[in-house]
Amino acid sequence: MLLNPLVSRRHFIRHSLGLAAMGTGLAALPFQPGHAASATIRKASSPLGIIDDLMNPEEHHSSEGRLRTKLFMSVADVLLPTGPAKLRIFNESLPAPTLRIKPGDALEIAFENRMPANPETTNMAANIPNRFNTTNVHYHGFHVSPQGNSDNVYLQIEPGQRFNYVVRIPEDHPAGNYWYHPHRHGAVAAQVASGAAGMAIIGGALDEVPEIAEAVERVLVIQAPVPGLDGLLTTENPIWPLDAERNFLINGVYRPRIYLREGEVQHWRILHAGDAQFLPLRADGLSLYEIGRDGNPLPRAEENDEVDLAPGNRVNILVKAGKVGTYQLTRPAFNQGKMPLPELLLADIIVIPGNDPRITDGNRFGRHLPMGALPKNHILTDIVDGEITMRRKFVLGVSDIKGFFKDTEFTINDRPFDPGRDDVTAKLDSVEEWTLVNTTPFPHPLHIHVNPFQLMDVNGVADPRKPWLDTVPVPAAGSVRFRTRFKDFTGRYVMHCHILPHEDTGMMINVNIES
Ligand SMILES: [Cu+2]
Incomplete structure (x- = not known):
């Protein structure tokens, strides 16, 4: 087939x-x-x-x-x-x-x-x-x-x-x-x-907020498949360069058409399932409101010209269409660390009249944006200073090691991943504050399994929303600070870079939660 x-x-x-x-x-x-x-x-x-x-x-x-x-x-x-x-x-x-x-x-x-x-x-x-x-x-x-x-x-x-x-x-x-x-x-x-x-x-x-419940919902899975040179990938060579040609697809389709009706608000759930390149997204001529990131609602809908996704991130956005016409979903040209990446056209967005005869009967037709506070998850409450039982620092690095893939090894606290070593051991129900410092000229989106974290600041600048996330880009030569509660589950899991060639070549640690 x-x-x-x-x-x-x-x-x-x-x-x-x-x-x-x-x-x-x-x-x-x-x-x-x-x-x-x-x-x-x-x-x-x-x-x-x-x-x-x-x-x-x-x-x-x-x-x-x-x-x-x-x-x-x-x-x-x-x-x-x-x-x-x-x-x-x-x-x-x-x-x-x-x-x-x-x-x-x-x-x-x-x-x-x-x-x-x-x-x-x-x-x-x-x-x-x-x-x-x-x-x-x-x-x-x-x-x-x-x-x-x-x-x-x-x-x-x-x-x-x-x-x-x-x-x-x-x-x-x-x-x-x-x-x-x-x-x-x-x-x-x-x-x-x-x-x-x-x-x-x-x-x-979040799905039960009236303005969101009445909106047509779209699932957009953005992927960037890279084939092998003669078919199946048998080496990471074709995906190693950050600027390697990638086929950006949405739901398996190259440059699809996405329809909205004049004045319509649609709810888009977007997943960045690519392996390496960041995706700042724009849809000029339409209004974008971010309402959730990773698994969690934001405090309220935020209008932004650009919605930023690192590999691994998900966002919920509300997209409001204006006048009938053709618009574009794009990734503008930008620099990922020191690497310039080109503009990408990801999809054509086609705004049609509300009574277009092609639309099947009985469809939802949202027109409104939620104006007030979005529902808060009752277990993801703010982590206050007095709760913290331990502070740790992790330094993200890269070094040249002869004999390794591309003679490169990615490290956390100067060591590459070792499947037999526990890098963090902590007690169930302890609460920690971690600072991640990036010594490399590229951003690294760090992802931790099992327990989400509350982002406190990026490059020392507080994020007033204190969002709960599971994947956060640590800026090139920068830092992030987050807090996390080790709840409910014991056992070993990992934290790693979601630029996946970096993970495979060492930028990962084991976290062991004990009872
Ligand atoms: Cu990385």
């Missing part, structure tokens, strides 16, 4: 979904072949019903407290703007299906690695990209257990193996936009740059 992002959108055979129920429970390892999907599946579709409109990705919804579904990684043939490519992706779908769940749900994923065997016969050093056909699944931003068959990034799911994930979402989990992608150290960049990623939406209070 040739997936072609240049045409409007292809249809996929949904392998194995909807088979008759055969299995029993799936609490235990390993994979149970009788595991049956119980997801409600909504096919990819235009929210307005317009034929050449950008479609929201296929969605798998939970019901009665669980979302049981199947995911597999395999090699898919895809026609990219740069030509035919072979990509390692989930469910032969670019992006992977959106998972839509609720607090309190169990996410039960029967995962299968359908990749061919790795060509390597020996294990390589920890921080050299390797074994691109071995994988796992990380649930980015989820506040869940990092152990066992939950959000465990130390798992190595080899070609031909199956694994049952059971990820239990707490009842009081913050609502918002999350995502899932592979996190097998050594292959993260190659697999995510291939396009193996999907949105995960946890429903809740």
